[in-house]
Amino acid sequence: MAAPQARWSALLEMLTRDGRIEVEAAAEELRVSAATIRRDLDELARQQMVTRTHGGAVINAIAYDLPLRYKAARNAPEKERIAHAAAGLVKAGAVVGLNGGTTTTEVARALATRADLSSGGGETAVTVVTNALNIANELVVRRHVKLVVTGGVARPASYELIGPLATELLAEIALDQVFIGVDAIDVAHGATAHHEGEASINRALARRAQQVVAVADASKLDRRAFARICPVEDIDVLVTDKTASDQVTESFTAAGVEVIRA
Numbered sequence: 001m002a003a004p005q006a007r008w009s010a011l012l013e014m015l016t017r018d019g020r021i022e023v024e025a026a027a028e029e030l031r032v033s034a035a036t037i038r039r040d041l042d043e044l045a046r047q048q049m050v051t052r053t054h055g056g057a058v059i060n061a062i063a064y065d066l067p068l069r070y071k072a073a074r075n076a077p078e079k080e081r082i083a084h085a086a087a088g089l090v091k092a093g094a095v096v097g098l099n100g101g102t103t104t105t106e107v108a109r110a111l112a113t114r115a116d117l118s119s120g121g122g123e124t125a126v127t128v129v130t131n132a133l134n135i136a137n138e139l140v141v142r143r144h145v146k147l148v149v150t151g152g153v154a155r156p157a158s159y160e161l162i163g164p165l166a167t168e169l170l171a172e173i174a175l176d177q178v179f180i181g182v183d184a185i186d187v188a189h190g191a192t193a194h195h196e197g198e199a200s201i202n203r204a205l206a207r208r209a210q211q212v213v214a215v216a217d218a219s220k221l222d223r224r225a226f227a228r229i230c231p232v233e234d235i236d237v238l239v240t241d242k243t244a245s246d247q248v249t250e251s252f253t254a255a256g257v258e259v260i261r262a
Helices: 004-018 023-030 034-046 076-087 102-112 133-139 164-170 196-207 246-254
Strands: 020-022 050-053 056-059 095-098 126-130 145-149 153-155 160-162 175-181 184-186 190-193 209-215 227-230 237-240 258-261
Touching (some): 020 023, 023 034, 076 209, 102 175, 102 209, 164 196, 237 246
Parallel strands (some): 095 175, 126 145, 237 258
Antiparallel strands (some): 020 056
């Protein structure tokens, strides 16, 4: 595991799981030197994500929901395949909603680079409504994409705009499709998020769309998080990866959700 951000992400996940880690144990698990782990923990402490202790580190509250930049390395190939399958559902001229997250960011990139959408001589081929600042940053330079950004208060962990200012705009528009990235999703509880503010704006996006598409790799399936975005009855399509178990995907199919495994 050579890339520093991949190690940082792994260390934060270990801390989230265990609450504390020891340098030697972390070095053995990640198969790197103890000196490398010490440097990594020092850097995470500098970013105020962990508190250094003698021989290791303990988690800070901020690290519970890993910042987007650390999530990006997890299940990246699966997320790219999911994104391309999801982007393929969009027709030219559609009005599409995207919330924040690593998978929806990949959906935005896939939409932006779809040859049939980007070859129209600069004319608008798709309209994207998003509350994610990083997605807006990537799409604003795409001349064929009409970009609409909600207002709201920015969450540094996810780059999402949340709160009343974010939801006010959505009451005035209609979406053909919305692609919702989730922290967890199961048949009993539906789509869920760790943060209630994110869940609220995501729920507002879903309510404005004719079709709700959940995008989630297999690690998110059959799990639940703190705040509900929407029940499974409101989800039309689930795009996941091929490692998802038949038992889990069949439970979604039985609930009336079309499942696409990319």
